[in-house]
Amino acid sequence: MNRVPNPLIDDLAxxxxxxxxxxxxxxxxxxxxxxxxxxxxxxxxxGLWRGILSGRASAFFFIANGMLxxxxxxxxxxxIRMAGxxxxxxxxxxxxxxxxxxxxxxxxxxxxxxxxxxxxxxxDPYGIECFLGGAFFSLLTFGALTVWLRRGAxxxxxxxxxxxxxxxGALGSFAYGLACPxxxxxxxxxxxxxxxxxxxxxxxxxxPPLVRW
Numbered sequence: 466m467n468r469v470p471n472p473l474i475d476d477l478a479x480x481x482x483x484x485x486x487x488x489x490x491x492x493x494x495x496x497x498x499x500x501x502x503x504x505x506x507x508x509x510x511x512g513l514w515r516g517i518l519s520g521r522a523s524a525f526f527f528i529a530n531g532m533l534x535x536x537x538x539x540x541x542x543x544x545i546r547m548a549g550x551x552x553x554x555x556x557x558x559x560x561x562x563x564x565x566x567x568x569x570x571x572x573x574x575x576x577x578x579x580x581x582x583x584x585x586x587x588x589d590p591y592g593i594e595c596f597l598g599g600a601f602f603s604l605l606t607f608g609a610l611t612v613w614l615r616r617g618a619x620x621x622x623x624x625x626x627x628x629x630x631x632x633x634g635a636l637g638s639f640a641y642g643l644a645c646p647x648x649x650x651x652x653x654x655x656x657x658x659x660x661x662x663x664x665x666x667x668x669x670x671x672x673p674p675l676v677r678w
Contacts, residue, residue, distance in 0.1 A: 487548060487549050487613075487617055489545060489546070489549075492548065493545060495609050495612075495613055496541045496545070496606060496609055496610065496613075496632075496636075498609070499609035500605075500606060500636055500640065502605055503636070503637065503640045506602065507602060507640050507641055507643060507644050508644075511598070511641070511644040512644060513644050514643060514644055514646045516646055521646075522648055523649075525648050525653055526648035526653065528569075529569060529648075529650075529657060530639055530643070530653075530657075532565065532566050532569055533566070533638050533639040533642065533661075534635070534636070534639045535565075536559075536562045536563060536566045536631065536635040537606075537631075537632050537633075537634075537636035537639055538632075538636075539561075540559045540562065540628045540629075540632035540635060541606070541610060541632040541636065542558070543556040543559035543628050543632075544610050544613070544614065544625055544628050545610075545613060547614070547617070547619045547620070547621070548613050548614050548616065548617025548618070548619055549617050549618070556628070559631075566635075566658070569653075569654045570655060570658045573650050573651060573654030573655065574654075577650075582651070585649070585651035585652075586651050586652075586656075589647075589651065589652055589655075591647055592652065592656040593656075595641065595642075595647070595656040595657060596656050596657075596659045596660060598641040598644075598645075599634065599637050599638030599641045599642070599657060600634070600637065600660045600663055600664070601637070602637040602638075603633040603634050603636065603637025603660055603664055604633070604637070606632065606633040606637060607630065607633035607637075607664070610632060610633065611629060611672055611675060611676070614629065614672065614675075614676040615675060615676050617676075619676055622672065622673035622676050622677055623669055625672060625673075625676065626668040626669045626671065626672030626676070627665050627669045628665075628668070629664075629668040629672050630663075630664035630665040630666065630667050630668020630669065630672070631661055631664055631665045631668070633668070634661040634665065635661050638657045638658070638660040641657075642657055645657070
């Protein structure tokens with residue numbers, strides 16, 4: 466059977482150019498590089514807390530920062546996968562990590578409330594500083610994930626933007642937490658958690674217009 470020429474298809478195909486495929490490992494490497502650069506910046510600007518290695522950090526320090534690191538890694542991986550939508554592309558890991566992390570501030574508020582010590586949060590002299598520090602040091606990861614999403618085609622830009630902010634806020638707070646010697650539950654569960662909330666809100670507003678296709 467002879468093929469009938471279709472000028473419309475030919476015109477559409479004439480403008481097509483090969484696109485380099487996006488590999489998961491490249492996205493992971495991009496985030497890892499952004500995170501390494503963030504930790505270096507924390508060391509240069511504030512200096513990492515040497516008490517971590519000398520055994521002066523409390524269990525709350527390792528629990529809170531460990532949860533932030535896991536949440537950031539899981540959310541970043543979800544965002545990297547969102548850039549290349551495919552069948553069976555689940556993000557349950559990021560959602561479960563977020564649910565797990567939410568237990569920390571909830572438990573802190575309940576415990577402090579029962580003890581009548583909620584003033585520990587509102588009267589924390591270093592709270593705002595840690596919140597702003599975590600938010601500032603999230604910018605590099607936020608930018609890296611946004612660039613990655615722009616290269617891809619996320620099906621739900623709003624969801625991708627939200628998890629971009631969560632990942633960046635969690636990893637930024639984790640990095641800045643390595644320089645913070647205040648390791649009480651009240652401080653870590655509130656002021657180090659707030660960059661995650663702020664990042665989620667910012668990502669949901671800022672990222673979608675940048676990645677629509």
